[in-house]
Amino acid sequence: MKPRRRLFRKRQKTLNRSMAGNATLFFFMAFCAVFMVLxxxxxxxxxxxxxxxxxxxxxxxxxxxxxxxxxxDLLIIMSNSWVPLARYIVNTLIITGGGTLGHVIIASLAAYPLAKHQFPGKKFLFSMVVLSIMFSWQVTQIPNYLIISKLHINNTYWALILPACAYGLGLYLMKQFMEQIPDSLIESARLDGATEYKIFWRIIMPNVKPAWLTLAVLQFQTVWGNTGNVFLRDEELKPLQYALQQIVNGGPARQGAGAVVTLIIAAVPITFFVICQSSIIETMTTSGMKD
Structure with a gap:
């Protein structure tokens, strides 16, 4: 027992950093934080x-x-426009909210059978999902436009919401998190008479809260910056990012108003991230489960 205790003490000492090491790490992280917040x-x-x-x-x-x-200046510019600034903001909220919520729900529903059910072609479907992550949005832009045109939903909110719902990274993330849930927990719920619907909403989704919160933050930031130039033609349907581009393209005299719109666009996703960050940290520390 004595040699083991000595070995444990030696390992414990090697893991402990010195005061100089802690100070160096602290100043390095502080420098990175300042550099990132600039x-x-x-x-x-x-x-x-x-x-x-x-x-x-x-x-x-x-x-x-x-x-x-x-x-x-921004108020004067938008007051002279026949589409008010509030309309751009409402359009952005509709597109961003619908795309984020739809993506989280669809990705979670699709990930549950891939993670906890067995059916023919499961590995092939998941391989296709992983393969789709490799393609950038420029590669899929033309197929997306053709599909949206065939569905006859051009120049509508759905033209931006539906593509946002189909994102392979979200499905991959949810599937990996759902695999960590013990199968015994699901089997116990089935023995108690719970349906697959109840198991998904009352057991699976609460236990993978860190995953769908993180997914919501990432998707919100992605959809928030969409200009909608490809699918939207009517000015009253355009999002706020489009208004920013039009203001900046107005010339040097509008750079001040463009700076204000940039602040508005940046403030919303940052606020959403700050709100969700505490929940992500809290659930990450309390959701560990083992068989």
Whole structure:
């Protein structure tokens, strides 16, 4: 027993870092955190910069003479437009909310039989899902357009929501998480008379909450930046990202208003991530299960 205790103590000592090592790691992580947060700080400061500071070279991170003129210019630009800014925001919320919610539900429903049921062609279907992750959106853009045209849903919200629901990475992520749930838990629920519907919504989905929260954050950020130029023709259906492009393309005089719209676009997904982050951390620490 003594040699084992000595070996354990030696291993325990080797795992413990010194104060200098902890300090070095802390300063390295602090440097990385500051480096990663600088773009966000610059976006916030740009919204309050006057035009002379926006066009200054080399650019500055912090604003020297904060002003609300950019916000005022944005209100004037959007008030002169026949489509108000609120309409763009509503369109973005509809497209983003529908695409995110639809993707989480469809990916979860499709991942459950792949993870917990046996049927012919299961491995082949999952291989196709993994293969689809390798293709970029430029490769699938033409097939998506042809499918949307055949369904006659061009120039509608569904033209952006349906492609967002079909994303292989979400199905792969949910399937991998569902495989970690013990089969004995599902069998116990079946013996108690639970249907597959109840098992999915009351057992599977609560236990894979970290997966679908993470998936919702990733998909929300992806759909939020969609301009909809390929499928949407009517101006009153365009999302907020399209309005940003039009404002920026208006010339140097609109760069201040463009900075404000950039702040609006960045604030929503960041807020959504901050709200979901606490839930992801909490569920990650409490959802470990073993047979």
């Amino acid at each position: 773009p966000l700080v610059m976006v916030i400061n740009n919204a309050f910069k006057p035009l002379d500071e926006l066009f200054r070279y080399p650019p500055t991170i912090f604003v020297r003479n904060p002003s609300m003129d950019n916000f005022h």
